[in-house]
Amino acid sequence: MLTEREIHKIRSRFPIFSRKIYLNSCSQGALSDVVEAGIQEYLRTWHDAGSPWDLWVQKYEAVRAEFARLIAAQPDEVAIVPSASAGINSIASTFDFTARKKVVLGEFEFPTMGHVWLAQQRRGAVVEFIQAHGDEITPSSYARALDKQTAVVPVTHVCFKNGFRCDVQEITRMAHVQGALVFLDDYQDCGTRPINIKSLGVDFYVSGTLKYLLAAPGLAFLYVRQDLISSLTPTISGWFAQSNPFAFDVQHLDLAPAARRFESGTPPIPNLYAASAGIALLQEIGLENIEAQIRLLAQTLIAGARELGIHIKSPLSTVGPLVVLQCQNVEAVIARLAERNIVVSGRHDGLRVSFHVHNTLEDVQEVLRALKGCLDLMVREHQPA
Ligand SMILES: Cc1ncc(COP(=O)(O)O)c(C=O)c1O
Structure with missing residues (x-):
């Protein structure tokens, strides 16, 4: 498992993170200095x-x-x-x-x-x-x-x-x-x-x-x-x-x-x-390390989304790098998140949040804060506690 310091070092190799919270690797990977x-x-x-x-x-x-x-x-x-x-x-x-x-x-x-x-x-x-x-x-x-x-x-x-x-x-x-x-x-x-x-x-x-x-x-x-x-x-x-x-x-x-x-x-x-x-x-980062970081991030998002009562489309027992949340209006949610410089994508009624090793728990918290502001656009299972 990578330390927070190591994750930040990896993240610094992806210039987009100085401007955006990039959570769209399921569509296009972020550009690193080495690539x-x-x-x-x-x-x-x-x-x-x-x-x-x-x-x-x-x-x-x-x-x-x-x-x-x-x-x-x-x-x-x-x-x-x-x-x-x-x-x-x-x-x-x-x-x-x-x-x-x-x-x-x-x-x-x-x-x-x-x-x-x-x-x-x-x-x-x-x-x-x-x-x-x-x-x-x-x-x-x-x-x-x-x-x-x-x-x-x-x-x-x-x-x-x-x-x-x-x-x-x-x-x-x-x-x-x-x-x-x-x-x-x-x-x-x-x-x-x-x-x-x-x-x-x-x-x-x-x-x-x-x-x-x-x-x-x-x-x-x-x-x-x-x-x-x-x-x-x-x-x-x-x-x-x-x-x-x-x-x-x-x-x-x-x-x-x-x-x-x-x-x-x-x-x-x-x-x-x-x-x-x-x-x-x-290979340099290590695929086991990448897997562990992605799992941590996905689980944290899932726990937060559940607390907010949002319906999670990704079956919890099989979750991988892509967590999909159900929306009433996915385009509007993407636009609201974009106002906070969060880059995600949508397919049908699903908001796609995808993680890679360069993402942090702070990224997840920022997404959850943003989602809290657009619960009216999400499909809810219950009202937040
Ligand atoms: C699972 C999966 N398979 C295939 C493709 C398409 O691949 P290509 O455009 O290289 O044919 C995509 C693209 O998003 C994909 O997500």
Whole structure:
């Protein structure tokens, strides 16, 4: 657990905190001095050498290895893609939906997950959505939908609109019993606690860099379990997916034996410099420390919101970095908080307050003070004591 002094030192590396109380990592991570320096470093290499592609390709491979280490995978199991959607699309294109047609996913998925698999209906996919019970989707709901017709189970680790964290291991176990593959979308959790992809047991995993990995938009990582890679042939491709992109052979498709086969074109080099710095910062702080700080902040907000009688959408037993409070008028609440320089966001009727290691208990108290001033706009369970 980090001391208050250590947290303040980390916070001082994020210039936005001199002006704002930033609680919107679920949308975009705050910019740190090291990530800014990473982007400057990219510009310097470009200025200095004009077209240092050897260096940039080295950086691309280095970042692949850095992300692999973060999730305890092998570099060969990681593809570098421009967005989570691009990674999901590449995998979706490998399915032929003949022996198994069903795609089973919960209604808490980020919309892109629905869109990618719904677009596969033309290729034979049958998409089945699992309904939530209130703000939860339990493994038993998955159990009812899974069968020998199920090809893949996309599942979001933390829901973007209510913060619910699903039981990935149990869902994966049940899907595997039926012979289905599991695709974890970890965008709302990656960077907030240690990850061991092997113990999660999933077959595919995707996360991007712009949220809790503290970097820029335009870069995501796709993990594919080693023993699956060579059996999957994407129909979305390009020169960076080939065994040797620099063979410049237009007439042959020679897909890389590694997860790079799920890539397509020129990698987003500036974003790689940013991501490398963001991942290094998280590693330096320590993922266990980050997890502990986030838990403390989330629990403190929950306790305070309960005292105020505010309805909390995030199921209390699964709470992660994102705490969502129910509003009658979410836009008005966001505007009131903005008057106090608090940056949060909203989805549907939920006010999203998301924590990272740079946030403090004082941030939470300031949010609670602000909420006290707009209880008329919140959904209440009871009057404050
Ligand atoms: C859980 C989750 N998955 C996927 C995405 C979208 O990723 P991309 O825009 O990189 O495709 C988001 C973005 O907010 C998200 O929260």
